[in-house]
Amino acid sequence: MTFSSWRLRISVAVALFLSSVAALxxxxxxxxxxxxxxxxQGAGMNVPQWDFTGSTMVTSNFIRLTPDQQSKQGAIWNSVxxxxxxxxxxxxxxxxGTGRDLYGxxxxxxxxxTRMQLGPVFGNQDLFSGLAVFLDTYNNHNGPHNHEHPFVSAMVNNGSAVYDHDRDGTHTQLAGCAAKFRGKxxxxxxxxxxxxxxLKVSLDIDGKNQWTECFRVExxxxxxxxxxxxxxxxGDLSDNHDIVSLKFYNLExxxxxxxxxxxSHIIPSAKTSEAQREHVEDVPPSKIGKVATSGLKVFGYIILIIIVCIVLIFGGIFLYQYSKEDRRKRFY
Structure with missing residues (x-):
């Protein structure tokens, strides 16, 4: 066996050893x-050190925060x-979920x-104090933005800022990244x-035990x-939102x-957030068909008006030419 082969084996062994140490x-x-x-552990909805609210359901394999049904909210909160x-x-x-093009x-x-307060921000209260990391799958936003969905972003709030769904929260987010985690x-x-x-957020979407950095904010x-x-x-759109495990690591x-x-006495804050953009109201999915139909009607009316105008113009030209020819014949 050559020296280079031995060196490769030793390098691999050292890497595996260091990975094992890190895992331990x-x-x-x-x-x-x-x-x-x-x-x-626990019976039914009673799990030590965790509380459940809303539509949350505990099974043997996962904790379902919401079923694939409209207008549901659910949450789990650590009591410590x-x-x-x-x-x-x-x-x-x-x-x-069952949705192929529309979901959320x-x-x-x-x-x-504070905890255990259902509300409009992905099932939690608005005007919160602390950190939120959003995993937004709602792909029917009308406002201008520069990202695809699903989208992962973070927000730090001292209790004074409002999360705006119609702008994907981009006027208050620290950073974010697109991540196709749905439907795996x-x-x-x-x-x-x-x-x-x-603050650093990383993802392992492919299940390869390899973290990919989403963003890092100082x-x-x-x-x-x-x-x-x-x-x-x-809301009008739905999905199953299942939690398999929550693991907290003390790195101190x-x-x-x-x-x-x-x-313990500081106020949550962040030095930077992305620039604001113009507020644009969302069109609820239930009205999308109506809006599309209305748009087609308007387009049809415009085409009809154009056709009528063309007929009138050519009709006018024809009448003018006819009357002119008639006068010429009478003159001779």
Missing amino acids: NMLDSLRREHSLIKPY PCYTTKWEFQVQFSVH DGFAIWYTK SHPTHIAIRYEPSV GVELPTGYYFGVSAAT ENVDPNFTLQR
Whole structure:
């Protein structure tokens, strides 16, 4: 065996060893009080350290926040506040339904001051305080934007900003990326990693255990003592929004209690957000057919008016020529 072959084998062995060490470290840092993993313990809707609301249904293989039905809202919330300053929250999920071209609305992952409040923002209250990561599948927006759907974005709020569905939240988002996670034959993953001032979101859509960075934002300040949750909503369009697992990892080393205490008093903030754009009202899916029919009628009327005008013009020309010829004949 050649030296280069030995060197390749050694490199592969070292890489596998380092990967195993990293996996063990992540396993050691897993915190059960903020995690939800199969088999879901408890009876019925009673799962220790987690509360459910709305249309949420617990099964043996997943937790369904909403069924593939219109006008549903559901959510799960951790009942234990998080006092970790450096963490990673991984969500394994599946979004699917019968809709081929029209579906929605999507779901959101929360780290907020209040919990268990159903509302208009993917099944949670508006004017929240904390962090939201939106996984928006609603693909019928009329406002101008530069991205496809599904779309993943983040928003930090101090309780004063309104999330605007008609603008996809782009006037308040920190960053985002298109991610085709809907309708996969396997569950997909998202990882939200936070350390003071830095927020990073990564995705594993193909199920290859390989993270792809969606975005990374600096200047993000989040306090300790908030709650993790996941919520989903359907409107005129619908989907199944299923959560398979929630895993929280504590990434802190040499924790300073004074620093943790200081972080509990800060106000959620972010230095940057994307530029605002003009507000454009959405057309509800139930009215799309009416709008299209109305547009066809208007187009038909326009064509009819054009045809009538052409007939009148040519008719006028014909009459003028006829009268002119008639006068000429009488003159001679």
